[in-house]
Amino acid sequence: MWKWLEKIRNKSDHEKKTFAFGISAIFTAIIFIVWASSFYVSISSGFGKDTLPDVATPVSAIKESFSKFFQYDKESFENIKTEIDDLAKTASSTVVSTTTLGDI
Numbered sequence: 001m002w003k004w005l006e007k008i009r010n011k012s013d014h015e016k017k018t019f020a021f022g023i024s025a026i027f028t029a030i031i032f033i034v035w036a037s038s039f040y041v042s043i044s045s046g047f048g049k050d051t052l053p054d055v056a057t058p059v060s061a062i063k064e065s066f067s068k069f070f071q072y073d074k075e076s077f078e079n080i081k082t083e084i085d086d087l088a089k090t091a092s093s094t095v096v097s098t099t100t101l102g103d104i
Helices: 002-009 013-044 058-103
Strands: none
Touching: 002 013
């Protein structure tokens, strides 16, 4: 095999590209034949639209993903707002307490 690869390396660029194209065409043809035969088997076995499981379409999956993200984001902002309000109340009561004690 190494001798065979060495023969290919010694050929011109045009011959190497032609060889690479031929090899890729063969592999593509093999993959296509396997895919087509599996497609034919699935159709001949009665696998139709009525037997498909309920699968989300890509668009609906993306939409659901974004809605979950924004729902989480909304909840996070509400939690942050509540914490800031609590912090503001605590800070204002601390300021009032400090001012009142300083006047005594």
